[in-house]
Amino acid sequence: MKLTKIAAAAAVAVVAASPVMADLVFPSLSYRTGAYAVGGIPFADGYADYMTLVNERDGGVGGVMTRVIECETAYNTEKGVECYEATKGEGALIYQPLSTGITYQLIPKASADGIPVHSMGYGRTSAANGKVFEWVFNYPANYWTGASAAVNYISAQEGGSLKGKTIALVYHNSGYGKEPIRTLEVLAEKHGYSLMLVPVDHPGQEQKSQWLQIRQQKPDYVLLWGWGVMNQVAIQEAANIRFPMDHMIGIWWSGAEADVLPAGDASNGYKALALTGVGNEYPLFADIQKYVVDAGKAAGAGDQIGTVPYNRGIYAAMLAVEAVKTAQAMHGVADITPVMMRDGMENLMMDEAKMTALGLPNFGPTFNVSCENHGGPGLASVTQWDAGAKKWNVIAPFEAPDMDVISALVAADSEAYAAENAITPRDCK
Amino acid sequence: MLYREAGDFKTSYAEDSQTFPIVIDRVGYYVVLAIAFGVIPFLINDYWANAVFVPLLIYAIATLGLNILTGYCGQVSLGTGGFMAVGAYACYKLMTAFPELNIFFCVLLAGGVTAGVGVLFGLPSLRIKGFYLAVATLAAQFFLVWMFNKVPWFYNYSASGQINAPERTLAGIVITGPHTEAWAKYLFCLVFVVLLAWLARNLTRGNFGRQWMAIRDMDIAAEIIGVNPLKAKLSAFAVSSFFIGIAGALFFAVYLGAAEVGEAFGIQKSFLILFMVIIGGLGSIFGSFAGAAFLVLMPVILKNVLVGMLGWQTDIAAHLEFVIVGALIVTFLILEPHGLAQLWRIIKEKLRLWPFPH
Numbered sequence: 001m002k003l004t005k006i007a008a009a010a011a012v013a014v015v016a017a018s019p020v021m022a023d024l025v026f027p028s029l030s031y032r033t034g035a036y037a038v039g040g041i042p043f044a045d046g047y048a049d050y051m052t053l054v055n056e057r058d059g060g061v062g063g064v065m066t067r068v069i070e071c072e073t074a075y076n077t078e079k080g081v082e083c084y085e086a087t088k089g090e091g092a093l094i095y096q097p098l099s100t101g102i103t104y105q106l107i108p109k110a111s112a113d114g115i116p117v118h119s120m121g122y123g124r125t126s127a128a129n130g131k132v133f134e135w136v137f138n139y140p141a142n143y144w145t146g147a148s149a150a151v152n153y154i155s156a157q158e159g160g161s162l163k164g165k166t167i168a169l170v171y172h173n174s175g176y177g178k179e180p181i182r183t184l185e186v187l188a189e190k191h192g193y194s195l196m197l198v199p200v201d202h203p204g205q206e207q208k209s210q211w212l213q214i215r216q217q218k219p220d221y222v223l224l225w226g227w228g229v230m231n232q233v234a235i236q237e238a239a240n241i242r243f244p245m246d247h248m249i250g251i252w253w254s255g256a257e258a259d260v261l262p263a264g265d266a267s268n269g270y271k272a273l274a275l276t277g278v279g280n281e282y283p284l285f286a287d288i289q290k291y292v293v294d295a296g297k298a299a300g301a302g303d304q305i306g307t308v309p310y311n312r313g314i315y316a317a318m319l320a321v322e323a324v325k326t327a328q329a330m331h332g333v334a335d336i337t338p339v340m341m342r343d344g345m346e347n348l349m350m351d352e353a354k355m356t357a358l359g360l361p362n363f364g365p366t367f368n369v370s371c372e373n374h375g376g377p378g379l380a381s382v383t384q385w386d387a388g389a390k391k392w393n394v395i396a397p398f399e400a401p402d403m404d405v406i407s408a409l410v411a412a413d414s415e416a417y418a419a420e421n422a423i424t425p426r427d428c429k
Numbered sequence: 430m431l432y433r434e435a436g437d438f439k440t441s442y443a444e445d446s447q448t449f450p451i452v453i454d455r456v457g458y459y460v461v462l463a464i465a466f467g468v469i470p471f472l473i474n475d476y477w478a479n480a481v482f483v484p485l486l487i488y489a490i491a492t493l494g495l496n497i498l499t500g501y502c503g504q505v506s507l508g509t510g511g512f513m514a515v516g517a518y519a520c521y522k523l524m525t526a527f528p529e530l531n532i533f534f535c536v537l538l539a540g541g542v543t544a545g546v547g548v549l550f551g552l553p554s555l556r557i558k559g560f561y562l563a564v565a566t567l568a569a570q571f572f573l574v575w576m577f578n579k580v581p582w583f584y585n586y587s588a589s590g591q592i593n594a595p596e597r598t599l600a601g602i603v604i605t606g607p608h609t610e611a612w613a614k615y616l617f618c619l620v621f622v623v624l625l626a627w628l629a630r631n632l633t634r635g636n637f638g639r640q641w642m643a644i645r646d647m648d649i650a651a652e653i654i655g656v657n658p659l660k661a662k663l664s665a666f667a668v669s670s671f672f673i674g675i676a677g678a679l680f681f682a683v684y685l686g687a688a689e690v691g692e693a694f695g696i697q698k699s700f701l702i703l704f705m706v707i708i709g710g711l712g713s714i715f716g717s718f719a720g721a722a723f724l725v726l727m728p729v730i731l732k733n734v735l736v737g738m739l740g741w742q743t744d745i746a747a748h749l750e751f752v753i754v755g756a757l758i759v760t761f762l763i764l765e766p767h768g769l770a771q772l773w774r775i776i777k778e779k780l781r782l783w784p785f786p787h
Contacts, residue, residue, distance in 0.1 A: 032744030041744075072732075072743040077685060077692060082480040082729065089476070104591050104687045112607035124589070173578055175589035175689050182588050199578075202691050300744075413588055420525070420595055421606070 022335055023067045024060070024324060026051060026317070027087035029097040032300070034074040035203035036099075036228030038258045039309050041300055043098055044070065046313020048299035049292050053284075054321055056291040061324045062334040075228070077101045084109065093324070093341040094118055096316050100176035108421070111135040116342045120316050121146070121252055121275050125179055126413035128375025130346065131425035133414065137345050137374040139319075140367050143251070144409060145378025146273055147180035147223075148401035150249050151187050153382050154221050156396075162193040168219035170210060170226065170234055173199035177225045180251075184223075186405055204230025211237040224250040224272075231259035239266030245385075246271060252380065255392070256308040260385045268387035271395070273380045276315045277363040278392040280306030284314070284359030308392065315364055323348050346371055365398045371428035378406065432780040448630055465619055470612040478611035479684070480729055486618040487679045488721040492705040493629050493714065494672025499703070500712035501633055502665035503645030504554050508566035510698035511573030512670050514690050515543045516677025518583050521592045524605075524682065525585060532597040532604045532682070536621070539678035540671045546573075547670020554662050558648075570699055577690040591689050594682040605682045614683050621679065625672055630714050632668065641665050642712075708758060710770025719769035727754050 030044035031037055051066045060066055069090060071083035080102035084095065095110055095117045097103055103123035110117045111134065118137045119127065125144045127136035141149075155162050169184060171177030181197065188195045196219050198210045204226060211234075214222065222243065226234050231254045238248055246269040250259070255272020288305065292298050304310045327336045327344025336344070348369045355363055365379035382396035418425055432453050439445040449455040473482065491513060498504050520539035523530060550569040554562050577583050584592050596606030603609045604617050632638055640661040643651035652658055681688045688694070701724065709720020728750050735746035765772045779786075 030743065033747045037744075070743045072736075072747040074747065077687075077689075078484065081685065085476040085479045100589070101591075101689055101692050104589070104593070104689070105685060108593070108607035108686060126588070174691055175591045178590045179588060202695065416587075417593075420593070422596065 023065045023091075024336070025067050025069060025087075025091045025093055026320060027069045027071060027083070027090075027092045027095060029073050029080055029083045029087075029095065029099070029102060030070050031073050031075045031099070033072060034076070034228075035205075035230075036075040038228055038232075039253065039256060040075065040098065040228075042256070042258075042304035042307045042309035043313040043316075045298070045300040045302070045304045046310040046315075047096070047317045048313075049288055049305075049310075050314045050317035050321070052292050052297050052299070053288055056295065056297065057287055061321055062328045064334045066321070073097070073099065073102060075099050075101070077105050081105055088113060088115060091338075093336065093338050094320050094345075096120065096320070098122065100124075100179070101174065104175060107133070107136050114342075115338045116345055118316070118320065118345065120312075120319065122176065124417075125375075126410045126417060128373065128410050129414035129425075130370070130372050130374040131414075131428055132418045132423055133374060134426060135342060137369065139348075139369050139374060139376030140350075140365050141252075141275055141378045141380050142375055143176075143179040144183040144406045145375075145401040145403075146251050146380055147183040148187060148406060149273055149378070149380040149382075149399060150223055150251070151184070151191065151193075152399065152402065153249065153396060155191060158220075162191040165193040165221070166196055166217070166219040167193050167221045167223060168196040168198055168214055168217075169223045170198045170200060170207075170214070171224075172204060172226050172230055173201045176227065176253075180223075180225060183406065183409060186409065187402065190402075190405065200226065200230055200234070203228060205233055207233050207237050211241050211243075214238075214243065215241040220247065222248045224248060224254045226250070226254045231256070232262045235260055235267050235270060236263045239263045245269035249273070249382070252308075252312075255383060255385075257390070257392075258307070260387070261390070265387045267385055270385045272383055272385075272392075274308070274383045274392070274394070275364065275380060276308075276311050277360070278308060278311065278383055278394060280311075282360050282363060287359060311363075314360075318358065318360065319348070319350070322350065322354070345369060346374070371426075375410070378403070432777070432783070434781075446634075448634075462623070465623075466616075470616055473611045473615050475611050478615050481726065482615050483618055483684045485722055485725045486615075486622045487676050487684055488702070488705060488725050489622055489718050490625055490679070491673050491676035491702050492709060492717040492721045493625060494669045494676060495702050496706050496709070496712065496714075496717045497629060497633065497641070497672065498665050498669035499706055500710075500716075501638060501645060502641035502662065502669075504551075504662060504665060505559065505563040506566040506669070507563050507696070507699045507703065508550060508569035508573070509673055509702045510694040510696060511570040512543050512547055512673040513677030513680060513698060514573055514577055514694035515546045515670075516540060516674030517681035517688055517694065518577055518592065518690070519543065519674065520678035520682050521585075521594070522583065524595060524597060528595070528597075532599050532617075535597070536675055536678045536682070540675040543674020543677065544667040544671040547666045547673070548663050551663050551666025551670075554666065555659060567696075567699075570696055574690050574694060577694075589689075591687055592681065593687045594685075597682075605686070607686065609683070617683060618679055621675060625675065626714060626718075629672070629717075633712075633714070637661075637664060637668075645712075704758070708761060708768055710768030713768070713770035715773060716768050716770030719773070723757075723769065724754075727757065 028047050031040035048068050051068045055065050069087050073079045073083055100122050103119045106117050116135050121141050123138055125142040127133040127138050184195050200207055224234055250272035252273045252275045260267040260270055323344040326348050327340040331340045351366050367376040378401045379398040381394050381398045383392040384395045434451050437452055449458055495509050498506050516539045519542040520535050523535045553565045584590050594605045602613050640656045643656050644661045705720035705724050710716025731750045735741045
């Protein structure tokens, strides 16, 4: 009996969140709390700021205003489900949950509901196969292309051969961290290095034993596949055992200012892959300053502008807006539906002229999305931390990964998913 | 005036020992059941199912399970998350290994598997008690999570170690997978809740329940009056794990659809369910529901009020949620250390006397 009373109170609360139509809705399943907030806050700020900029400067996209609905997930899948259910009825066009766990939850649900999911540089890698994953996109790069890019870079550093070398993978012991293992194993056979796996459990604040293991076994290189507080701890521990920083390479989720700053000068020379350009010297940032920050409309505390995850939030929002523009042009409708959004994403073309026009020259790779390929070319650049100047420098330009290896893995994994879930791959003419 | 047993004469032993001896309680119980089965399924939508009712029902099962072990038998367990993981992974392996097996039996069998594992980890309870047992079950929690992470057989060698629930039907109605209707999800869980709550109620007031309570109150005295501690403790572990395993299977297959052991079944889940038991009331069926409702619904209500109605920033609201829920827990426990169930009992006592307090 008590239950019904509580339920009635909840009913009042939910009814109050009434939907408003005729705008482009972008739910932002953000996490500004918890062990991963250090990456979640700047990303959410960048995402929201870009959408605000589009509204303030251009009057929306094609004349329709954008609306960002933030929902706090704390990187927790149960809250992610709640956020998804709470926002999907508001006309959500696209989900970018910034969490591999939540992406795994949303892939079947959003596919059934007909809402596209864009997991940019995270999520399920085999979603790159558009024949099986009609509603899921992970362009421009994913974990497996990232793993391959890192191995290619190490190989170039070693003069083209990795025979007899040992590469350690220090990873978050979750779906996120385990994703690259298979690729690294296949690449190990190809290049002749041996792979050492070092898992770190959530949230990763305690890594003494892992780094002791690294100190004893002395791998030649360490790949860091961490997120949130785990990154800072890993870099600090690496510095403590005096592991050479330039032999430690992070995935793009382990390469933010907040990850290296706590270790101070000891983190000098640490390398990380990057999806986008670094810094705030792009023309777009002048517009953000003018229309968003100076107008007092910046999201969050407004102190994250130009950091790596902030730029990634900008990039994610920019790709979403460009997909909206593509969809509007294709269908001749300004107030698009999620189905049209999917078409827009599938026909998205990012070239240099477009990015320059947006004020982001050379910010990301050029790529085209197609019906078969939802993953893009998988280009990643390498950046290095300069602790003295407190900034990241690009030391290797965007380069293509070993697609022969990855395409086979993507095909195998997506076919297994299709078989498990009785999906007939669609026909891409 | 209304709420009393005066004039409600019992003429048989069965009537005298029924669960709800007072008419208004009995009527209320049937009304709740009628609403739960006859009204809510027609009104429910995806949000209400996935954010409110399904997690509430599943946590209620898990809380009932832990309450049998901790509340009735007095064995503190911190392994609940691990046992839920056993249920989830057993259900996953059964679903994928026997695609034609009915999902209802998959869930039941998953509960059975968990009962076996629970008995295994319950063996130390014969030698150690109290906090020491809590530590032993904590080992179960960490060992089980580690094992499901480490052995790829459990997650069918998938690249990420995630398990995904394939689509399964019951009498032609989709129960798991993304195409499940909200009402189907809800009713499937509700059937389990009603069956298990009925089972728990009747077990706890029967021979087994009395043995468990005797062990809880003083194990040496219980042994002297002829209660076999081996049988009592292990049966409590088995029944409790059976409930928790079913909760884990439903949590994975019906509610989340995809799960990752460290995130979904970590130590925080064990604590959450233990808090539900403590806040609801140790050794009470109603308390299990009340505790689960309190901890599942409070964050959702607060979030909807603070963000949805007042338009606060999500991070401030999220932090305040912790503060408010925490403060409410402390307040409740100061006002009534025996939980919401005791509060409910006191209200009922007062109602019997009302409007004449003496």
